[in-house]
Amino acid sequence: MKLAALQQLFAAAALGTASASEQAHLEAQLQGSRVLPAWQGIEAYRTSVDGKLRRSLEQIYPVCHRLVGEDFFQAMASAFLEHGVSRSPDLGDYGAEFPAFLSDFSPAWSLAYLADVARLEWLWHRAFNAPDQPRLDLEALARVPPEHWDRLVFRLPAGAALIASDYPIHRIWEINTVSTACHDVIDLDQGGIRILVWRDGHSTRLDLPSETEWKLLQAFASGVPFGELCRQDFDLSGTTIAELLPLWVQRGWLRDFDLQEAAAP
């Protein structure tokens, strides 16, 4: 049998998607060992693949795991594995769709905040593993001539993300990950929360921006150029964007910039 056909059969079997006839077809191509019949060998691959994907979910979503307990987490993982396909050699890329899956997973609906906690865990994982990045190059910025300032687009750190939730998910996250966190009862009705997830050097952080900061962060995240920002009507309580910029650069929230292409005349 040609290599391509053989790999197709083997992959389907290892991923648990092979039909009975494919399975039989594959077994005919295999030589069992003295101590392990071929079908058990294939089963061992299926178990191993399943285990690797599960362990990866457990590592990326430890708070969800704690919140629902081992048995329920494994049940969620089993259901997710049915459709979750890994498309990258990096296992750390697997599980991006887990939060969306949880939103639709009716057995988990009694934990209304679970999907949002999962979203936060995914963003934390991405920020943690984001590429390293130097601070914003102030000298390069100073070399941009004033007539181009309008077209400056400032960038949040690589891997930074904004997440809003109706639940205090940052507190839920903290209590379940930081051993020294204060274990007060969390008031689920305390109102919505907005979080900037980002990495400052080697420490991954959850910051809670003010309402104005949030709007500005959203604008930066969507690549609104500086000129456009200045024309928008942000309530900056007496300060200006030009005054805020250096503070945000210093804080590390703005990490890079580029120049938007000039509009065609």
Next chain:
Amino acid sequence: MRGAGVVTDSSIQGVGLGLRPPHYADILRSWPAIPWFEALSDNYLGGGLPLHHLTRIRERYPITLHGVGLSLGSVDPLNQAYLQRLKVLVDRVEPSFVSDHLAWVSHGGRYFHDLAPLPYTEEALEHVAERIQRVQDVLGRQILIENLSPYVRFAGSDYLEWEFLSELARRADCSLLLDVNNVFVNAFNHGFDPLTYLDALPAERVKEMHLAGYEEEGRFLFDTHGRAVQDGVWALYRQALQRFEQVPTLIEWDADIPALEVLMAEAAKAEALRSDRLLP
């Protein structure tokens, strides 16, 4: 990382340890007397803390990079994005060796993250040799290919495993990473003489050896990397040392990872065999 701080001599000798996250703190605190570490390249393709730790450790120790993601045997196109990320890491770490497996981990763009075996056919040989050459061209260096311990073997092979590996190394002009535990486990599971295997390999191409622990389940040996090296593997290692002499050797431990001292004791055992001071 080129320049200041890098250990310029990247040649390795003696018995190294697999670098695992639970040991970062110990290593960075006590800088133990370990001749080199093998890092799992797939854990350092991003940035942040893992890469920072590796970079600091690289300042004091030679490093080898060992990966599972190249999917060298797959009929899928080579994953160029992955290869580029690997190249960035290689350029940064300046490892003594870069290795991956005689295996495939993906099909149709789907990754199953487990090392699947190849049939030992002429078609597979040609296919893998050509891909190894392309990887070596991109990385600008030879890579090492490691033998597996598969749960199944394919019928209708043109070569025996050791013949396949030897011919592959010749055609691809690559080196070999001989996992002694895998040879032992395979010989037991599939019923062949492990010494035939060792004797058949081109000694000049074997640049590194692996030692690890297996576990037995229902009379089948699984290469779990979850316990100490077993007696039979130590005995085979002594034979391998006669054949491949002072090839650098790694203690691999990936499941139920114990304290660094336990790994160092395993390394000391291997070191003693190398200087022939201890008879098991």
